[in-house]
Amino acid sequence: MSGRRTELEISAIDTVQRVGMQNLSFRTLADQVGVRSSSVHYYFPEKSDLASAMIQRYIGEFNEQLTRIDQRNATLRKKLEAFLGIFEKVIKADKFCLCGMMAAEVLVLNDDNRALLAEYFQQAEDWLKTVFKEHKKQLSSPLKPKVLAKLLMSGLEGAILLDRVDGGSSRLSAQREFIRSIVR
Amino acid sequence: MSGRRTELEISAIDTVQRVGMQNLSFRTLADQVGVRSSSVHYYFPEKSDLASAMIQRYIGEFNEQLTRIDQRNATLRKKLEAFLGIFEKVIKADKFCLCGMMAAEVLVLNDDNRALLAEYFQQAEDWLKTVFKEHKKQLSSPLKPKVLAKLLMSGLEGAILLDRVDGGSSRLSAQREFIRSIVR
DNA sequence: CTCTATCTATCTAATGATAGGTAGACTGAC
DNA sequence: GTCAGTCTACCTATCATTAGATAGATAGAG
Numbered sequence: 001m002s003g004r005r006t007e008l009e010i011s012a013i014d015t016v017q018r019v020g021m022q023n024l025s026f027r028t029l030a031d032q033v034g035v036r037s038s039s040v041h042y043y044f045p046e047k048s049d050l051a052s053a054m055i056q057r058y059i060g061e062f063n064e065q066l067t068r069i070d071q072r073n074a075t076l077r078k079k080l081e082a083f084l085g086i087f088e089k090v091i092k093a094d095k096f097c098l099c100g101m102m103a104a105e106v107l108v109l110n111d112d113n114r115a116l117l118a119e120y121f122q123q124a125e126d127w128l129k130t131v132f133k134e135h136k137k138q139l140s141s142p143l144k145p146k147v148l149a150k151l152l153m154s155g156l157e158g159a160i161l162l163d164r165v166d167g168g169s170s171r172l173s174a175q176r177e178f179i180r181s182i183v184r
Numbered sequence: 185m186s187g188r189r190t191e192l193e194i195s196a197i198d199t200v201q202r203v204g205m206q207n208l209s210f211r212t213l214a215d216q217v218g219v220r221s222s223s224v225h226y227y228f229p230e231k232s233d234l235a236s237a238m239i240q241r242y243i244g245e246f247n248e249q250l251t252r253i254d255q256r257n258a259t260l261r262k263k264l265e266a267f268l269g270i271f272e273k274v275i276k277a278d279k280f281c282l283c284g285m286m287a288a289e290v291l292v293l294n295d296d297n298r299a300l301l302a303e304y305f306q307q308a309e310d311w312l313k314t315v316f317k318e319h320k321k322q323l324s325s326p327l328k329p330k331v332l333a334k335l336l337m338s339g340l341e342g343a344i345l346l347d348r349v350d351g352g353s354s355r356l357s358a359q360r361e362f363i364r365s366i367v368r
Numbered sequence: 369c370t371c372t373a374t375c376t377a378t379c380t381a382a383t384g385a386t387a388g389g390t391a392g393a394c395t396g397a398c
Numbered sequence: 399g400t401c402a403g404t405c406t407a408c409c410t411a412t413c414a415t416t417a418g419a420t421a422g423a424t425a426g427a428g
Contacts (some may be wrong), residue, residue: 018291019289019291019292020204020206020288020292022204022206022207023206023289023292036226037217075258083248096288098267100288100345101258101288103345103348103349104204104280104284104285104288104289104345105203105204105207106348106349107202107203107205107278108204108207113201114349117349118349120351121346121349121350122284122350122366124325129327141363142365143361143362147357147358147361148342148358150354150355150357150358151339151355151359151361151362153342153346153355153356154339154342154345154355154358154359155335155338155339155342155348156342157342157345157346158284158338158339158340158341158342158343158345159334159338159342160337161284161287161288161341161342161345162287162337162338162341164287164290165287165290165298165301165302165305166302166305166306170334171334171335171337171338173331173334174331174332174334174335175335177327177329177331177335178331178335181325181326181327
């Protein structure tokens with residue numbers, strides 16, 4: 001159990017959510033945690049190793065949140081609003097989604113990390129699709145669960161991306177209105 | 185009129201749409217155009233000057249496309265699908281929206297460029313809002329034009345961001361289905 | 369003669385990465 | 399028990415490369 005390793009991953013995720021992978025250097029990360037850059041290399045030989053660990057941790061935390069939403073919310077509306085709440089928390093911290101950020105930089109990622117990113121979005125959409133299917137009766141939209149899932153996931157990613165530019169939350173609010181419009 | 189200046193801007197925009205501002209260097213840009221990096225500095229003393237020129241050019245081209253859509257398309261549906269077509273062209277070139285890309289990097293931009301970015305998204309949403317208002321009778325959604333505009337703009341940005349990860353176009357397709365679902 | 373549009377040459381800072389060292393904890397053999 | 403060997407978790411020091419930026423020269427146009 002390396003606490004330092006975890007600490008580095010968490011700090012790196014925070015930085016990348018703010019300024020992107022290209023603005024995260026081994027040295028700034030080391031400084032944040034209070035070690036030398038070579039110590040970061042000890043845990044993550046190459047930057048791609050660090051990126052990989054970050055995405056996997058982010059996916060894990062994301063899935064935990066989805067599980068908690070499943071446990072605590074009964075209705076479709078509550079589940080969807082709780083899902084939106086994940087993104088709200090991100091934008092309120094003046095961050096962007098880690099995987100959204102890396103998606104922008106996708107052409108400079110290796111194949112493994114690209115696959116991890118795809119996994120993240122796929123899992124999010126799968127969860128949404130299942131939620132829509134399970135509460136079909138509460139749904140008042142002609143669109144299929146799968147389409148709604150893709151619509152909402154990409155909509156939320158876009159919303160927090162754009163809202164961060166002017167510091168507001170108008171696009172996230174629009175997503176909330178959209179959710180309410182498709183739930184009976 | 186400096187053709188070289190324009191050439192540099194266009195090449196820079198292309199690169200940033202692929203790999204982001206942080207992966208564009210004066211040297212790579214100079215190489216692409218066939219000059220020395222100092223020549224790029226001649227036109228754009230600092231990187232922020234280059235970014236500014238890029239965003240302004242991108243906004244200009246975007247507005248030209250919107251004007252053309254207005255001229256060539258009569259119905260709400262045609263206009264919206266033509267608007268989606270702008271994003272389709274981007275993802276088919278394996279690029280991301282220039283301003284979407286810079287939005288991800290917003291924390292490392294200066295205030296002027298942040299304002300330019302905000303302008304881009306505002307103009308897009310304003311155009312959409314106007315289109316929705318002008319064709320209110322064709323609209324079959326309980327959501328207001330302003331909300332629909334924000335929904336669609338951020339949805340499309342998110343869609344091409346996510347689609348680029350797996351190389352598909354499923355999220356953009358979902359946006360197309362959404363458009364059809366709100367047009368009578 | 370001056371202005372524009374380049375060039376060569378160079379600077380300093382930062383980057384990812386590597387080599388090699390070390391203190392302390394752990395482990396198995398005697 | 400203890401002691402050599404090994405492993406973990408760092409460290410110092412350094413490298414080559416690349417980055418943004420600047421100074422100063424120059425060739426050609428008007």
